[in-house]
Amino acid sequence: MGATATVLLWASALLAPAFGVLVFTMNSMARVTFALLACLVCVGGIVTVLGLSYLGVVIVLMMVMEMVIMAVFMIAYMMNPAGLMPMSMLHNRRGALVISGSLFAALVAGIFLVPWPERGGARPRNTTFQIGAALMREQMLTMITLGFVLLATMVGATVLATRRGRYDRFGDELDQRPARDPAGGGVGR
Amino acid sequence: MVEAGAWWTVLAAPAILFGLAGLAVVGDAALDARGAGRPLTPGTAVRPLLAVSRALLAQPRRLPAPDRLLWRAGVITVPVAAVLSTLVIPFGGHVVADLSVGVVWFNAMEALTWAGLWLAGWGPNAAFSLIGGYRFLAQGLAYELPLMFALISAATGARSLRVTDIAAAQHGLWYAVWMPFALLVHLAAVLAFSFLGPFAYPAGRDIAGGVLGETSGADRLLLQAGRWLWLAAGAAMAVPLFLGGGAGPGLPAWAWSLVKTLLVLGLLVWVSRRLPVIRADRYVELAWVVLLPPAVLQVLVPALVDLNL
Amino acid sequence: MTFELLLVPAAGLFCTGLFGALSQQSIVMVMMGIELMIGGIIVAAADFWHFLAPAAASGQVVIVAAVVAMAVEMAMGFAVTTALYRARQVDMTDMAEDLKG
Numbered sequence A: 001m002g003a004t005a006t007v008l009l010w011a012s013a014l015l016a017p018a019f020g021v022l023v024f025t026m027n028s029m030a031r032v033t034f035a036l037l038a039c040l041v042c043v044g045g046i047v048t049v050l051g052l053s054y055l056g057v058v059i060v061l062m063m064v065m066e067m068v069i070m071a072v073f074m075i076a077y078m079m080n081p082a083g084l085m086p087m088s089m090l091h092n093r094r095g096a097l098v099i100s101g102s103l104f105a106a107l108v109a110g111i112f113l114v115p116w117p118e119r120g121g122a123r124p125r126n127t128t129f130q131i132g133a134a135l136m137r138e139q140m141l142t143m144i145t146l147g148f149v150l151l152a153t154m155v156g157a158t159v160l161a162t163r164r165g166r167y168d169r170f171g172d173e174l175d176q177r178p179a180r181d182p183a184g185g186g187v188g189r
Numbered sequence B: 001m002v003e004a005g006a007w008w009t010v011l012a013a014p015a016i017l018f019g020l021a022g023l024a025v026v027g028d029a030a031l032d033a034r035g036a037g038r039p040l041t042p043g044t045a046v047r048p049l050l051a052v053s054r055a056l057l058a059q060p061r062r063l064p065a066p067d068r069l070l071w072r073a074g075v076i077t078v079p080v081a082a083v084l085s086t087l088v089i090p091f092g093g094h095v096v097a098d099l100s101v102g103v104v105w106f107n108a109m110e111a112l113t114w115a116g117l118w119l120a121g122w123g124p125n126a127a128f129s130l131i132g133g134y135r136f137l138a139q140g141l142a143y144e145l146p147l148m149f150a151l152i153s154a155a156t157g158a159r160s161l162r163v164t165d166i167a168a169a170q171h172g173l174w175y176a177v178w179m180p181f182a183l184l185v186h187l188a189a190v191l192a193f194s195f196l197g198p199f200a201y202p203a204g205r206d207i208a209g210g211v212l213g214e215t216s217g218a219d220r221l222l223l224q225a226g227r228w229l230w231l232a233a234g235a236a237m238a239v240p241l242f243l244g245g246g247a248g249p250g251l252p253a254w255a256w257s258l259v260k261t262l263l264v265l266g267l268l269v270w271v272s273r274r275l276p277v278i279r280a281d282r283y284v285e286l287a288w289v290v291l292l293p294p295a296v297l298q299v300l301v302p303a304l305v306d307l308n309l
Numbered sequence C: 001m002t003f004e005l006l007l008v009p010a011a012g013l014f015c016t017g018l019f020g021a022l023s024q025q026s027i028v029m030v031m032m033g034i035e036l037m038i039g040g041i042i043v044a045a046a047d048f049w050h051f052l053a054p055a056a057a058s059g060q061v062v063i064v065a066a067v068v069a070m071a072v073e074m075a076m077g078f079a080v081t082t083a084l085y086r087a088r089q090v091d092m093t094d095m096a097e098d099l100k101g
Helices: A003-023 A027-048 A053-077 A093-113 A128-137 A140-161 A166-170 B010-034 B041-059 B068-088 B102-122 B127-158 B163-168 B180-193 B216-242 B253-274 B278-309 C001-021 C027-051 C058-089
Strands: none
Touching: A003 A027, A003 C001, A003 C027, A027 A053, A027 A128, A027 B068, A027 B102, A027 B253, A027 C001, A027 C027, A053 A128, A053 B102, A053 B127, A053 C027, A053 C058, A128 A140, A128 C058, A140 C058, A166 B010, B010 B041, B010 B068, B010 B216, B010 B253, B010 C001, B068 B216, B102 B127, B102 B163, B102 B216, B127 B180, B127 B216, B127 B278, B163 B216, B180 B216, B180 B253, B180 B278, B216 B253, C001 C027, C027 C058
16 A cells, blocks of 8 residues: 555545544535535545555445435435424433444454454455456356345335335326326427 | 646646636627627737626625535536536546546536535525425426436446546547437437526526525635536546547646637527527426437447447 | 554444434434435445455445445435325434334
8 A cells, every 4th residue: 555545545534534534513404415425535535545445436426316315305305404493303312322422342352352364365466357257157146136135125115215106107097198297208298 | 648646637627627717708798798799909808807806896695594514516617516516527638536436426526516416496585586496496307317318328338337447448530420319318418507698597687697696705706617517527438428528639637628628608698599408397398308208219229239349 | 553543433433323213302313414425335345445355346335235225225214204294294214103013
């Protein structure tokens, strides 16, 4: 690791938890969402600097889109989107602090007490090729499972989120054309 | 053949990008003048660039309760992401950073525009401005998937995510020839992420300028610059991806890159003035129902060709 | 030493997210907590891959699975929130505790 990479690594490693804390301390929902985005961009930066450039850049790409969509939902569902009136919406604050604090202490103790093994094997020249080959060869089952999970999510999320079924669109006899939709589309109308 | 990261490329790449964006603005103004029947003088060409000094001197508009931090962040993100995207675009024999995941880098920088424009719409605490931001998100959901498949087509053809590898893999036959649909989708997406012409919906006149509506002075200048910088960056990216990069007879590589980029840029500026604005809800359906299936099939073509090699 | 020190911010991210997921009332904020926890897992996985077993691709596969988990969690979370909100104008966990044992 060169000097630039080391500086980048530690800057991201310090900024990521800082932004993570901001997520639960700021009032404005827009700022909260973008604090989370900044935190996850730092995570992507750490992953990139550690040699997994493909996964790191993909994390940044995906998180930007995800957080922007999240901002839309945040503002749709939260009563205080702009944070003009500071408010707290917590329950069981002390219990949560005790649980997460003691877990953190246990994890840090574990990190420094466990005798970690030495580095095994050499780093591949092309890490992107390594992940691609793994997903298409020995980890093919993982890839297939992830694919089905994503498909099930798409179908399930759509079914849960939509109120209207085909009888609402096409009428009781399913013969109404064009469909009765709240918003028109661009194809075939 | 391609050398990466000479120190002067860090300065040259943004300079070239700004030059190209300026040329696009000038060309747009010239077409404006021709459309209005005015004579084409040097003044018509220079006038839009005078807006830069006017914007810098303008009194900034003050609004009640803006989210100044997020607004600034969004306004700055758009042009900065455009400049950062050019790090991986080879120009002739030179590239600033020859990343092994260049295509993904370009895509990630383009996704940053989503965040930037939404924040630019959110910041001023004004309804029309926020609607403009939402409109860009809807448009983004529409153009992004076909764009990703278009980028993947070129990467699959070259079996590399490195942009210089993709340019080098097109010896003899440009990807534009056997992946014309991917090129088309890419060019449409370039207009969409620079929200110009048919995709000017987020800055539409019907919502008083949308994301641009409440901005003034340097903020407005940065957003407008971001638009044209993205147009130039997208046009420059089309050259190594689909048009063979700097390859060509006679002239040196940088000259071919310049000529091709200017041709693509000119085409985009001309087309953007010819098409009516399309609403995002219409474009979502067009993009997902009509454009997406052929885009997936388009990836299949280079995949099958690769298998045969 | 870098390996151990880098695990600390990963644990920090995980525990910050856990605090949020346990203490926040709004469902959307609970989801943000879960995203932070998965972010911590991603940092730890990249750290383990880089410093302990770079030759094994499984470390990278863990990151892919974590990223997919993030996407799935967010999509399903918003779908459930939308369904819940549609049924009874509620977006807080405390108002949807019918199945609490």
